[in-house]
Amino acid sequence: MRLASAVLILGIALGTAVAAQAQIPPPDGERQLRDPGSKQTLKHELKDAAIRLPLAMLLGTALALRPRRKGTPPRNLAVIETQVILAVVGAVVMLVVGASLARAFGIVGVAGLIRYRSKINDPKDAVVMLSALAVGLAAGSGLYGLSAFSTAFLAVALGIIESFEPRVREFDLVVKLNGKTAELRPKIEEVLRRYGCEFEVRTVSEEEVAYAVTAPYAIKTDRAAKALIALEPGGKGAVEWKEIAKKDKK
Secondary structure: OOHHHHHHHHHHHHHHHHHHHHOOOOOHHHHHHOOOOOHHHHHHHHHHHHHHHHHHHHHHHHHHOOOOOOOOOOOOHHHHHHHHHHHHHHHHHHHHHOOOHHHHHHHHHHHHHOOOOOOOOOHHHHHHHHHHHHHHHHHHOOOHHHHHHHHHHHHHHHHHHHOOOOOEEEEEEEEEOOOOOOOOHHHHHHHHHHOOOEEEEEEEOOOOEEEEEEEEOOOOHHHHHHHHHOOOOOOOOEEEEEEOOHHHOO
């Protein structure tokens, strides 16, 4: 996912949408309302933001959490969260643009300057960058109330959304049970399930079995290790839990 491409497409769409309206001069009262720094402008910005951003988030949530048809693959939590926040970002950008053709094409110009090439593992990281661009455009356009309210709203929204993410730890697990590992493999996996782990078999032999394990954050690996070793009647075996640091993930 390229951030530049996303912003470029968004900017072109916005420019097309407001082109006709931007040619019509606003009435005197509306022109006064748009003067940066006036109290009326600030109240107008906050009122619009307080209505439109929660509505955009509600509608984005309804789309992201739409019923899943049978047989379709499970949805990625990070993608669902990204879809919700993107709806809010779209509302912020539209509030920034308003009926200004110059601002719409300004977004296109800013997008042309962005060259983000680093690999992004979490889609939310990309949408947070887009959020930063949106509130930066608001601040740079003199929409101070909108930029402050949008930043606070997005921060709260991200905090609420991320609070639903399960906290997990990832391990490379190797189990050796005195030459009976292959025989006891079903019981090994039963123990892992009992401790709430999800796992994938990496290697299997008579001597050992290796797993990639995703475990609850609060798991006590020493207790799990004792339960695994106890599967061998003589209690002779070895269990190695090697936690994978986030920076080591590819």
